[in-house]
Amino acid sequence: VRLEDTTTGCYNLTILNIDVLPNPLAIMPSALAVCDDDNDGFALFDLSLKDAEVIGGQSGMVVSYYDTLPEAQAGVNPLSTLYNNINPNTDQVFVRIEDSITGCYNTTSLQLIVDPLPTTVTVSDYELCDITNTGDMQEAFDLSSKDAEVSGGQSNMSVAYYASQADADAQVNALSSPYTNTSNPQPIFAVLTNTLTGCSSSTSFDLVVNPLPALVAPTPLEVCDDGIPDGFNAIDLTLKNTEISGNNPAYTVSYYLTLADAEAELNPLPNPYTNTSNPQTVFVRVEDSDTG
Numbered sequence: 001v002r003l004e005d006t007t008t009g010c011y012n013l014t015i016l017n018i019d020v021l022p023n024p025l026a027i028m029p030s031a032l033a034v035c036d037d038d039n040d041g042f043a044l045f046d047l048s049l050k051d052a053e054v055i056g057g058q059s060g061m062v063v064s065y066y067d068t069l070p071e072a073q074a075g076v077n078p079l080s081t082l083y084n085n086i087n088p089n090t091d092q093v094f095v096r097i098e099d100s101i102t103g104c105y106n107t108t109s110l111q112l113i114v115d116p117l118p119t120t121v122t123v124s125d126y127e128l129c130d131i132t133n134t135g136d137m138q139e140a141f142d143l144s145s146k147d148a149e150v151s152g153g154q155s156n157m158s159v160a161y162y163a164s165q166a167d168a169d170a171q172v173n174a175l176s177s178p179y180t181n182t183s184n185p186q187p188i189f190a191v192l193t194n195t196l197t198g199c200s201s202s203t204s205f206d207l208v209v210n211p212l213p214a215l216v217a218p219t220p221l222e223v224c225d226d227g228i229p230d231g232f233n234a235i236d237l238t239l240k241n242t243e244i245s246g247n248n249p250a251y252t253v254s255y256y257l258t259l260a261d262a263e264a265e266l267n268p269l270p271n272p273y274t275n276t277s278n279p280q281t282v283f284v285r286v287e288d289s290d291t292g
Helices: 047-055 069-074 143-151 165-170 237-245 259-264
Strands: 002-004 011-013 032-035 044-046 061-066 082-084 090-099 105-115 126-129 157-162 186-194 200-210 251-256 283-288
Touching (some): 032 044, 047 090, 237 283
Antiparallel strands (some): 061 090, 090 105, 157 186, 251 283
């Protein structure tokens, strides 16, 4: 640099070092996604969660966020780090990374995504008959058998079950299958989670143990031999329906040759039925039409 007195012409020289300082590297962060807590397309974002990703290991950097690129370049009107998106479902903000020592800066953008919650459906109660240890009203429920109903046909979903809404909200103490109910009925809370977004919704249904029909052990069904004294006759089995069912109109009664057939509801005997031995034992199945 030459410095000269314009009056005398005298001058002196010095050296000016010119340094071109590098701008920081603004690393474009991955999208910031949050779950839509009320399905309106808007949510609260913590923008500071992306600071480290934008900085990428550089030291002495300050990160700030802006609505527009010109504001980010000028460093004016920074956004609060807790930011509600303006456009529903997807939005974009601009990021300024600045060297706190040199003031050099760079900019990039950040995509904001509001992920929808899984859609929940009304789930039917899970009902079993009180077959095991009849009378205790407890049964082993395969909760996983309700997965498809809870998912409602949505893909990329996982389902977990909980004994309380608090556990479902915190997603702790998930129940395993088979699960034995502790009360009757017992509410169960199902959490449906999108495995791609991590967003969850919950619904509920009841575990219900239905009592077996209350039966009356019948007296023998005795009929007189017909005109042929051979010990065989066409017998109206329905004569015992009222006695066995206690005249309960919700009960249906059917008759079988074997216990296995009665339990499987296979090969019911015709009515009237002609006995094949004398005496002969037949097996009676009584089903509650309300509970099955």
